Amino acid sequence: MSSENQxxxxxxxxxxxxxxxxxxxxxRNRPFVxxxxxxxxxxxxxxKNFGPVDFTSREDKLHLFRQRALADAVxxxxxxxxxxxxxxxxxxxLQELRIKRGQSRSPLRVIVSNKGRIDDRLKIFQSDxxxxxxxxxxxxxxxxxxxxxxxxxxxxxxxxxxxxxxxxLACEGGPTLFRSLLEQGLVDxxxxxxxxxxxxxxxxxTLTGLSKKFLPASVHCxxxxxxxxxxxxxxxxxxxxxxxxxxxxxSPRND
Numbered sequence: 001m002s003s004e005n006q007x008x009x010x011x012x013x014x015x016x017x018x019x020x021x022x023x024x025x026x027x028r029n030r031p032f033v034x035x036x037x038x039x040x041x042x043x044x045x046x047x048k049n050f051g052p053v054d055f056t057s058r059e060d061k062l063h064l065f066r067q068r069a070l071a072d073a074v075x076x077x078x079x080x081x082x083x084x085x086x087x088x089x090x091x092x093x094l095q096e097l098r099i100k101r102g103q104s105r106s107p108l109r110v111i112v113s114n115k116g117r118i119d120d121r122l123k124i125f126q127s128d129x130x131x132x133x134x135x136x137x138x139x140x141x142x143x144x145x146x147x148x149x150x151x152x153x154x155x156x157x158x159x160x161x162x163x164x165x166x167x168x169l170a171c172e173g174g175p176t177l178f179r180s181l182l183e184q185g186l187v188d189x190x191x192x193x194x195x196x197x198x199x200x201x202x203x204x205x206t207l208t209g210l211s212k213k214f215l216p217a218s219v220h221c222x223x224x225x226x227x228x229x230x231x232x233x234x235x236x237x238x239x240x241x242x243x244x245x246x247x248x249x250x251s252p253r254n255d
Contacts, residue, residue, distance in 0.1 A: 030157035031169040033186055035178055036067045038193040039207055045175055046083075048203035059229045060193045064172070067191055069094035071107050071170035073133075073160060078113035080174035087127045088172075106130040108164060112177060114150050133164065153181055175209040182208065183216055187239050190221065196231040217242070 038056045039045045046053050068074050069090045076088065088109045090098070095105045106129040111118065116136035124132065135156045137149060160166040171178060171187070181187050192207075208215070221237035228234070 030154070030161045030186070031072070031166045032188050033157070033169050033171055033181065034067060034071065034189040034191065035171040035173075035181070035187050036064055036191040037173065037175075037178070037207055038064075038195055040195055040197045040199050042198040042200060043206045044199040044201070044204045045173070045207055046205060047199060048201050055197050056193060056195050057230065057232055060195070060232060060234075063191070063193065063234060065090055065094060068107060068170050068172070069098055071168045072103065072166040073108035073110050073164065073168075074170045074172060075110045075112065075177075076172050077174045077177035078111060078115075078118060079176070080172070081111060081122065081124065082119065083174075085123050087123050087129065089127065089129045104130065107170070108133060108166065110135065110160065110169070112136075112151050112153075112156070133160075135159075150180075153184060153186055157186060175205045175207055179208040179211065179215075182219055182239075185241055188241075190235075190237040190239060192235045192237065194233040194235065 037045060038060055040055065068088070074088050076086075089106055098107075099105060108130055109124060109132045111124075111132065111134045113134060113136050116134070118134070135151050137151055157169070160169060171181065178187070203210070220240040222240055223235065224238050225236035226233065
């Protein structure tokens with residue numbers, strides 16, 4: 001198949017997925033949140049030193065770009081940003097597909113940092129491909145040293161939806177940020193690549209970080225797509241959200 005046909009098919013595929021995402025994002029007054037990760041066969045997303053690890057194939061890297069290109073904005077935690085030092089852009093061919101879908105050339109870039117002490121020499125700040133939005137707390141220097149210790153993620157998503165018109169948000173880590181979003185029921189889809197390696201080590205983080213605590217409640221995932229390329233497996237899960245119980249003044253029934 002020619003590269004032109006591949007791009008055309010990719011555009012149709014991405015467009016249909018994007019429409020499916022948008023259909024649910026309007027319900028909760030926040031973006032549809034899609035997290036994309038790669039992990040080893042024993043569940044590790046990096047080494048014990050949290051250093052950059054290149055353990056996936058070129059196909060996985062293209063997969064990440066495709067997921068990023070679907071979104072109106074891409075989200076990354078401060079620690080992961082410093083570790084990977086990425087610009088959070090998309091390749092030229094995917095930029096063209098975004099324009100054909102009526103999107104901006106590149107997604108907005110969103111950084112979460114509780115302390116707000118971010119090195120302005122990072123690559124992301126040397127590139128003007130799209131606006132950068134930073135969410136921090138009152139710990140951010142030099143003013144307001146008192147206040148919230150962590151970013152209110154629900155409020156952040158509401159701001160992205162209402163002020164920046166973000167319908168689909170691509171979360172690319174790290175595991176600590178992903179866990180926080182997951183604990184608050186703020187993740188809608190998980191794209192997970194399983195790579196044919198095993199790292200071991202109790203101090204190497206898994207998909208949900210290093211915490212020894214269980215999640216507040218089990219998160220049920222529904223498999224909606226699976227494909228294999230060589231030795232890698234690409235999984236797409238829809239995250240099932242618990243329905244909130246409605247208060248009722250009716251008396252309980254006698255069975």
